[in-house]
Amino acid sequence: MARRAKYKGIDHLTPVDRVVVGLMIAVPTILVLWLVWVPAIGSVLLSFTNWDGIGPISAAKNVGLRNYHDVLTIYPPFVPALQHNLIWLAVMFLFATPVGMFLAVLLDREVRGSRVYQTAIYLPVVLSLALVGFIWQLIYSRDQGLINAVTGGSIDWYGDQRYNLWAALIASSWRHVGYIMLLYLAGLKGVDPTLREAAKVDGASERQTFFRVVFPVMFPINIIVLVVTVIESLRAFDLVWVINKGRNGLELISTLVTSNIVGEASRIGFGSALATFMLVISSIFIVLYLRIVMREQR
Structure with a gap:
């Protein structure tokens, strides 16, 4: 019964509560993706190029391995x-x-x-x-x-x-x-x-x-x-x-x-x-x- 009451409370969140919960999940996720995963993936991609960091990144030359x-x-x-x-x-x-x-x-x-x-x-x-x-x-x-x-x-x-x-x-x-x-x-x-x-x-x-x-x-x-x-x-x-x-x-x-x-x-x-x-x-x-x-x- 206690478990059912707990789930019932979650199912009956108010619209404001749903927005708050969504922001609490979305904001940290976006920050992690932007500050951790995007730079990490970018570093891996740049590791296959020859770029001095001065010119535009489009000028990076692909050098493979x-x-x-x-x-x-x-x-x-x-x-x-x-x-x-x-x-x-x-x-x-x-x-x-x-x-x-x-x-x-x-x-x-x-x-x-x-x-x-x-x-x-x-x-x-x-x-x-x-x-x-x-x-x-x-x-x-x-x-x-x-x-x-x-x-x-x-x-x-x-x-x-x-x-x-x-x-x-x-x-x-x-x-x-x-x-x-x-x-x-x-x-x-x-x-x-x-x-x-x-x-x-x-x-x-x-x-x-x-x-x-x-x-x-x-x-x-x-x-x-x-x-x-x-x-x-x-x-x-x-x-x-x-x-x-x-x-x-x-x-x-x-x-x-x-x-x-x-x-x-x-x-x-x-x-x-x-x-x-x-x-x-x-x-x-x-x-x-x-x-x-x-x-x-x-």
Whole structure:
């Protein structure tokens, strides 16, 4: 009866309510199509052309797959950039993500001052990566940085290509840990307490309870964390661009896209081909996530 009443209420919306509901659906849909899908499709189409971005787009010359061939064969920065993206992904997934999960487990115990700790750990997430780069400049600076002041060294952490990638990864992990902590903390709050009580009755330790009971139950959260980590690793741009515009050992695919599209020698088609590589890799994990979510709903 309650379900019938609910459906009856939906069927008897007033004309004004129908307009409001229609606008609430239509406006976000139009914005997503205009700001996300149209540029994405446009980038894919431009990746098959040779266009400098100055003349009319009708003057773009169709070159087929030549841009993709050039990216894979005669563009030296692409392989180092791909390697750096993979290193970025590995560090985020194998270091920052476990640390965020560990902090979430500790804070889930409702220790004294847990709200203060949550705020302090999550605070870097509110900051942009560009601002994170400036903050860590105070630590990494060769002349006035905290590390060199304490150790008495004179290492240019952001300038020396032996260290700058790892320095940038530490700064990025500082922000990523708070994001992962929040996701896992939300997942832990949603776990049925009776599962832990049953495991405790069966004699399972806290470690066994987490890895054999709690962690498998948070499977949807794990998938979200995986997708977020992959996408964040691929689109890492702000921090690296602030440091040195993705040069001297900090090449990433995202910085190559920007340098080719808005650089001195603007190559819209070539940069769009690089962006399409990022789009394809990201789409693989997004499709994987959607399939798992839909399977869980069924």
